[in-house]
Amino acid sequence: MKLQSFFLPASAVLVTFLFFTASCTKNMEAPSEKVPLEDKKSAVQALALQMVWQDEFNGSGLDMSKWSYENGDLGVNNEQQFYQTANVAVTGGNLVITARKQSVGGKPYTSGRINTNGKFSKRYGRIEANIKLPAVQGLWPAFWMLGTNIGTPGVGWPRCGEIDIMEHVNTGSSVLGTIHWWNTSYSYYGGNTTTSPTNFHVYAIEWDPAGIRWYVDGVQFHSANIQNNINGTEEFHNNFFILLNLAVGGNLPGQVINDNALPATMLVDYVRVYDIVNTPGGAPIGSVISLRGSNNQYASGENGTQAMRCNRPTVQAWEQFTVVDAGGGKVALRSMSKYVSSENGTQPITCSRTTIGDWEKFDWVSNSDGTFSLRGNNGSYISSENGTQAMTCNRAAIGGWEKFTY
Template sequence: MRTPRLLLTALTVVVTLTGGLVAGTSGERAEAAIGPVTWSDEFNAASGAPVDGTKWKFDIGGGGWGNNEQQYYTDSTRNVYHDGQGHLAITARKENPAGYQCHYGTCQYTSGRILTSGKFSQAYGRFEASIKIPRGQGIWPAFWMLGGGDWPNTGEIDIMENVGKAPNTVYGTVHGPGYSGGEGIGGNRSIGAPLADGFHNYRVDWSPNLIVWYLDGSEYFRVTPSNLGGDRWVFDHPFFMILNVAVGGYWPGYPDSTTSFPQTMLIDYVRVSAWTSDGGGGGGALKSAMNGRCIDIPAANPVDAAPLQMYDCNGTAAQQWSVNADGTVTAMGKCMDAAAAGTANGTAIQLYTCNGTGAQRFTLTAAGDLVNVPAGRCVDIVERNSANGARLQLWDCTGGSNQKWTRG
């Protein structure tokens, strides 16, 4: 939730960004295939009920939040509550009944900011919400995500932001090391009426090395590592969600005589779905295009550091690989792993206890490349050996048949 550096129109996004997104050009990214819903809140509680504490917690305070914002966030049901009509309401009010102190003195406004930190986070998938935003100069609603507490190194994904002075425009942005605050990289879409006039669906589809933004199901922006100008891509680990209504700040400016209070953001639902590179995440063979043999755990013995091999496809558990929403590739309860977290050419591919490291994050692209995400290199059959027992390694993606895999 920071001022974006690059606010591209939808037309500019299409022209500028699609040129670098050709399938199979070294396995840079994989389009998201959406799996089952993994988390949701439909906000069907009774009128006046508080937010579900098993799913959300509060940020509280009036320290400006890094943006010179003017509100004090509370955990009161005056600011965050169910409306009894299937919505959660986050209301900004011009008031200070408790004498809240803000960074500039006595606060003039209260509002709410809720987040799933410590309760739910996920890497990759579809994150969406149906929201009717508030309106007015200085009003700043947002639906966004953080990758941890070390901002910007752990990343930020802004799914929806609006500033009241641009009532028809939604902004989507990423922030990370070297592209944070006013240097954030983002796009936008404007429609023919204020977004506050009705509910709209705001969404990102996030998969390894690709994030795509949508308004009401229509794409308006996408970003990959190639758009970062050499800065580090930090969107390869779980993020949590945030909903809030800020008042004032460097980007939106401040309320004036035209701004009325209270201002309420209504949320109809928030839903998160899994990502899977095979569209379903179920187990199955990973078969080589070179010789038709399958990736195999030797002797079906899932010990740590077992070197993965090629073997005649036989349908056993040693060859049933699940390509999962978190980027892991698993069989017999353990993960495909780049040995010693190596990223260089020749790094052996082995089986290892799942540990959440980048050594175990892979993506199977539409072109059939099985790419280790941190290395940007492909799983490769060593020396194009077509025999049973041939070993696997990481190698620069060449497009060769010894690096092409299909689900069997």
């Protein structure tokens, strides 16, 4: 949901840098009734989620301690609606935003838009909502976020950054996930997937220092790399607030609007925000293990005298590690009375530390294929480097070299 008066379709080529391949498309049909996320297969089941904010919309009106209305003609994206409070309701356990054929303030349509600016914002975590969308020609519902510094002089949009968790236009089955930012010029990067928009679905992002990942009903369909501010993405390491709206017309859906289908509604069952607490998961705390890479060789601590390598065909003392609970859902690996250090990803990893600091703490990530990966405090994963060079902790995503067995 862009703020400016121009818009490039999310399916177009990235204006500046394309740093991920095209997203895949999945067909995820679901029944129209509300289905709890807990009852669906989800990539987040391996993570511990700690709720920090929510609105279940169980009252009789909008909770003004959490939300504010954005009313009027906002003059963006060539949209045709006048936003007003009357088009936002809370009833039947849902937030209901209604688009109507109604002339107000010089605009031929009315609708609703709300946000949490000044009342709640978040940096990193899982942000999700269970939403049922209208599939009407000319409508543009969105669940999205903006950087809280948007009103700071010299910032504005797109320098504040924008995360579109879900956008849908017209009558199609595709939903979009996109980021917008400034990198010497306006830049954006988007993906899409296919679903049944007129049924309830859980639309979510999981966001951490390494990247942003988009999900529908727990199935990931898109990701964006923001690690170390790659391609000018420093905006996405700041706090963002949440928005929900239902636009009518505009540069993305076009100006052909099906008046006969109005009024039409966007229903939101809930919005929930979590901290992602990476627990040891399946880590064998207290056990002595050996790390075997995808090259079928073992990682060696090298007795702490040089960088670690994953090139040992057999296990001896230097290839044995005790899995230690490092607190806060992290683990540490100890060999020969010394701890493995990520070296913050700036140089090859070592097993030379006598105490556990941040660089010696790792998330134990259980993969669906029975392997596991180790993520350092820098948000990157340890790589075996296929045994051809010293191991590193600088990978933004999990590939074969970042998977281990024990």
